[in-house]
Amino acid sequence: MLLAGDIGATKTQLAVYAPDAGARKPIVQAEFQSANYAGLEALVQEFTAGIEHPIDAACFDVAGPVIGGQARLTNLSWTLDEKSLQRSLGFGRVLLLNDLKAIAYAVPHLRPDELHTLNAGKADPQAPIAIIAPGTGLGEAFLIWSGHEYVACSSEGGHADFAAADQTQSRLWSYMVDRYGHVAYERVCSGSGLPNIYDFLRDTDHAPEAPAFAAQLAKAPDRTPLILQAALEDPENALCAATLDIFISILGAEAGNLALKIFATGGVYLAGGIPPRILGPLDDGRFMRAFLAKGRFADLLGNVPVKVITSHAALYGAALYGLDQMARQSS
Known part of the structure; x- marks a missing residue:
């Protein structure tokens, strides 16, 4: 299973996807107020606590530049690191990409x-x-x-x-x-x-x-x-x-x-x-x-x-990207 997230300064959306169902059909989805959490780990742990499906990988788009697997949100005091998130969340792989890159990834599929x-x-x-x-x-x-x-x-x-x-x-x-x-x-x-x-x-x-x-x-x-x-x-x-x-x-x-x-x-x-x-x-x-x-x-x-x-393209793009990377890794 893939956990995809659109991490914004105001709101964060998380969803779980099965590779065979694709990025159009999340199994479960929720929205959170980003400022209510000290960091992404706490938010993700709250979301996944009630999910029975094991998460194999995660892909998060973030409102800020991503360099070398690290990101600091421009308008929120969170600093994210792929390797640290992978260890703390226990997922096999964590990917970060810029939120606009995620939207761009979605555009040809809208x-x-x-x-x-x-x-x-x-x-x-x-x-x-x-x-x-x-x-x-x-x-x-x-x-x-x-x-x-x-x-x-x-x-x-x-x-x-x-x-x-x-x-x-x-x-x-x-x-x-x-x-x-x-x-x-x-x-x-x-x-x-x-x-x-x-x-x-x-x-x-x-x-x-x-x-x-x-x-x-x-x-x-x-x-x-x-x-x-x-x-x-x-x-x-x-x-x-x-x-x-x-x-x-x-x-x-x-x-x-x-x-x-x-x-x-x-x-x-x-x-x-x-x-x-x-x-x-x-x-x-x-x-x-x-x-x-x-x-x-x-x-x-x-x-x-x-x-x-008019749709939520960032989350869709993050899911597309994450599922694509999972498929490439398994092939």
Whole structure:
């Protein structure tokens, strides 16, 4: 049996898979709040305590870079090591991979009903494919064709320098430099980045902040869900509406940047926790206007398919990867 896990800064999903059933059919699955645990070992031990099936191997995707079988989550104070996990959990093998690499691994296997199209375009067969995923942080990855299959490649492009696309974003950049010193895309294009945009708009008097909403934000352990909900459901909350508008424009611009950098004529896929929640605003043209605003290369990008992944692709990708590695080891 394989234990697969999607280890995020906010939530962790674990599931057990049988090789003959495949990655679409977990035997048992559960979700946990990551911050409630001191480390992955305690969480896994709690999950597996009631499972009768013996676990032969585990594959965990993590929200952070994986180097030499070791990973430190970018937005959670966990440090993971394949060999240490193998010893402490008693599994025959433990694999770690970046969460965006797991999503990339899943992309060629996704069904049409797991995708929402923003731009139909026309994919070039065997061309590079880009993945950009705003969740708690901002993840990026890509796929390249090896000659007989796609190879998933991880990236830390979400931590590259933020480039302002208009005057408002220039003022946002200046505001963020004063706050953080270095401004990466993740600071303004992620769940953790949304409150930064909101603070900028509030502090520069873009619109008045309602006292009742300010009180709600002050009590919230995480302001992002409140800001998103108000942007989507409260037309009178001008600050939240403007926050989401800037967020979508930045996301569209960076998705276009990524597409140009790897020449992703095979398609661009939006993943992570935020895009499925804002399909309406993504559909209204704001995202694609920013995506296409690349001067002489607008026509090229207009032919690139752009889709939102609406399923939990990271866990699926981790299961696919883990089962594939088990099969290769036994062959």
